[in-house]
Amino acid sequence: MARAVIVSGGGTGIGRSVAARFTQAGDHVVIIGRRAAVLEAVAHSLEGPGAVTWFSADLADPSDVDRVAAQLPDVVDVVVNNAGGYASRGMPWRGPADIARALTTDFTNNVLSAVLLTAALSPRLRRPGGRIITISSIAGVRGGVGPYGAYASAKSALLGWSHGLATELGPDGITVNLVAPGYIAETDFFAGTMTSHRHQELVAQTLVGRAGRPDDVAAAVEYLASAEAGFVTGQMLHVNGGALMGR
Ligand SMILES: NC(=O)c1ccc[n+]([C@@H]2O[C@H](COP(=O)([O-])OP(=O)(O)OC[C@H]3O[C@@H](n4cnc5c(N)ncnc54)[C@H](OP(=O)(O)O)[C@@H]3O)[C@@H](O)[C@H]2O)c1
Known part of the structure; x- marks a missing residue:
């Protein structure tokens, strides 16, 4: 049976790969982002037995x-909170004004976007069997300083929220998990700032000697969304090539 899968930030990077996987699995995928032209192009380009719509x-x-x-x-099977x-x-x-601006920016894009979408959709999640999967980050566990601390703390905040939701929705048969990517190339995340030196530094932090790909993260999302993952909830699955182990 085709599932209804909602993917925020599905027009680029990791979200696009997530949408591609579910489309290939035959699901009805809805991608959401701010740029209509990006979403429309992706909706036309994704191939598979499933259907893609966008807002x-x-x-x-x-x-x-x-x-x-x-x-x-009216009934949603999977929510993937990837936007951010x-x-x-x-x-x-x-100083305080700068710091407040940076924190507000990253909490707005990463935390508010996930919490608002999930709050709107959780009453219509399939019971039992619904899935909520939120993309956090290695930064949310490893931390950061300066503006990166704003991003890191926002990604960390998703952990407490997601774990609370897992407790609330577990009795309804809904699982709630996070995926924490490490360095994933081929995304818009670095907004043109990646240098070959920084790329090599980040690859060197991994144990497998390569950058992550969006599909590495999409595969983890696909697993957590599967029926087989019904006993996995309240977890954070790290996809980082071993750059951060076992936390
Ligand atoms: N790439 C990495 O190395 C890495 C590592 C750890 C975690 N992550 C996380 O992975 C997720 C996906 O990022 P990515 O790497 O694939 O980068 P990306 O290509 O920049 O994707 C982010 C997507 O989120 C959408 N978005 C952002 N804010 C939004 C909002 N307020 N409302 C709706 N859509 C919004 C963007 O679309 P619009 O701009 O059109 O809205 C964009 O499609 C993010 O949460 C990111 O923090 C990435």
């Missing part, structure tokens, strides 16, 4: 979430 929305904006949620299926990123990159970090 443009800022998922950190409650009225946008309400508008989109009203058009989403390091939007405070390069912001100044000199």
Whole structure:
């Protein structure tokens, strides 16, 4: 049976690969992001027995979430909270006003987007069998300083929220998990800032000697969304090539 799968940030990088996997599995996939042209192009390009539809929305904006949620299926099988990123990159970090701006930016894009979408959809998640999967980051566990600390703390906040939701929804047969990617190339995450020196540094941190690919993360999401993963909840699955072990 085709599942209804909602993928936030499904127009680029990891989210696009997640959408591709579910489309190939024959599911009805909805991708959401802010840029309509990006989403439309991806919806046309993804191949498989499934179907892809798209909605443009800022998922950190409650009225946008309400508008989109009203058009989403009545029963949802899988929510993938992938939208986000390091939007405070390069912001100044000199005093309270700067710090407040950077923290607000990263919490808005990473935390608010996941919490608002999930709150709108959780009443219609399939019971039992629904799945909520949120993309955190290696940064949320390893930490960071300066504006990167704003991003790291936002990704860390997703852990406490997700674990609480796992407790709340477990009795309904819904699992709630996180995937924490390490360095994943072929995404828009680095917004043109990646240098070959930094790339080599990040690859050297891994035990397997390569950068991650969006499909490495998508494969983990596909597993957590599967029926076979019904006994896995309240977990964070690290996909980082061994750059951070066992936490
Ligand atoms: N790449 C890495 O190395 C890495 C590592 C650890 C974690 N992650 C996490 O993985 C997730 C996917 O990132 P990516 O690496 O695939 O980078 P990406 O290509 O920049 O994807 C991020 C997506 O999120 C969407 N988005 C951001 N804010 C949004 C909002 N407020 N409302 C709706 N959509 C929003 C963006 O689309 P629009 O701009 O069109 O809205 C974009 O499609 C992010 O949560 C990121 O923090 C990435």
